[in-house]
Each structure stands twice: as structure tokens, then as C-alpha cells.
Amino acid sequence: MSYPLNWKSLSTRQEFDKIVEDSREKPALIFKHRPSSSESTQALDQLEKDWTISPENLDVYIIDVMKDKDVAEAVTDMAGVMNEYPQVLLFADGVTMYDESREMISVKKIKLALKIINRTFKWMETRV
Numbered sequence: 001m002s003y004p005l006n007w008k009s010l011s012t013r014q015e016f017d018k019i020v021e022d023s024r025e026k027p028a029l030i031f032k033h034r035p036s037s038s039e040s041t042q043a044l045d046q047l048e049k050d051w052t053i054s055p056e057n058l059d060v061y062i063i064d065v066m067k068d069k070d071v072a073e074a075v076t077d078m079a080g081v082m083n084e085y086p087q088v089l090l091f092a093d094g095v096t097m098y099d100e101s102r103e104m105i106s107v108k109k110i111k112l113a114l115k116i117i118n119r120t121f122k123w124m125e126t127r128v
Contacts (some may be wrong), residue, residue, distance in 0.1 A: 005051040007031070007062040013074055019061060020078070023091040026118060028059040029110065032072050032087040035064060043086040043105050050107040058114060092117045 010016060019028050030049070034040045044062075050087060063074040065085050076083040079096040088105050090098040090113050098113035100106075 002052050003054055004110045005048045005060060007060055010061040010063040010075075011068045011071060013071055014073055015079075016075060019059070020091055020094055021066065022059070024094050026059055027057070027090060027092040027097070027114060028061060030061045030063060030075055030091070032065050032075065032085050032089070033064050034066055034085045036066065039102065040086040043102070047105065047107060050106060051112070053111060066070065090114070090117075093121070 010019065016030075017127070022028065031044065033044055063072050063075065068073075072085075073083055075089060076087075079089050079091075079099060081087075081089070081096070081099045084101040087101045087107060088099065088110065089096055090110065095116050098110070100109060
């Protein structure tokens with residue numbers, strides 16, 4: 001089943017901090033995008049074409065790395081990854097759980113990462 005991919009804009013550090021905090025309740029995906037890059041635009045188009053993840057399971061955000069460069073750098077600094085574009089970062093429980101860049105970005109991999117996250121947290125809850 002496919003779902004519309006309704007990106008929420010990410011343009012401030014305060015918004016990013018809230019996204020990370022809110023990921024403790026629901027995972028969040030951030031797509032770092034450079035609109036002037038054909039590679040970035042192609043990755044965005046492919047995500048939107050292949051998207052099959054319910055908005056109930058994942059919040060999705062997009063950041064323009066040229067317009068909001070300082071926020072984009074804060075995202076990668078906090079995540080502990082190299083600053084690239086296009087790039088996706090998946091946050092859950094307040095930390096980075098998955099990241100991917102360039103042609104390696106795919107809905108299939110994002111779904112797999114979500115599955116692992118959900119199983120991990122389910123297992124952790126049973127251990128309490």
C-alpha cells in the first residue's frame with residue numbers, strides 16, 4: 001500500500017531538537033536535500049515514488065542544505081555522521097538509528113531499519 005509522503009519542513013535548530021525529543025515516542029526521518037543537485041532531486045523523486053510507510057509509523061522532515069546550512073550541519077553533528085547530500089537520517093528514542101547517503105537511499109532500507117527499531121524496542125519493553 002502506498003501513502004502520500006507529506007514532508008514537514010525543518011529550518012531551525014529548535015525544530016530539530018524537538019524532532020529528536022519527539023523521536024522517543026515515534027521515529028522521525030530527516031531527508032537532507034539540495035534542490036540544485038540533480039542527484040538529490042532524483043533521490044527525493046524516487047523516495048516519493050516508492051513510499052509505502054504509513055504516517056502513523058514515521059514522521060518525515062526535509063531540510064534544504066543550502067538555505068538552512070547551519071541546521072543541516074547540526075543534524076549531522078548530532079548524528080555523528082559525515083555531512084552529505086542527499087542523505088537520510090532516522091532517529092528513534094532520541095538517537096540516530098540509521099543513516100544513508102546518495103544512491104544508497106531507498107524505501108526498502110528505511111523500512112528494514114524501522115522494523116529493526118520496532119523489534120528492538122518491543123524486546124526492551126519485555127525485559128523491564
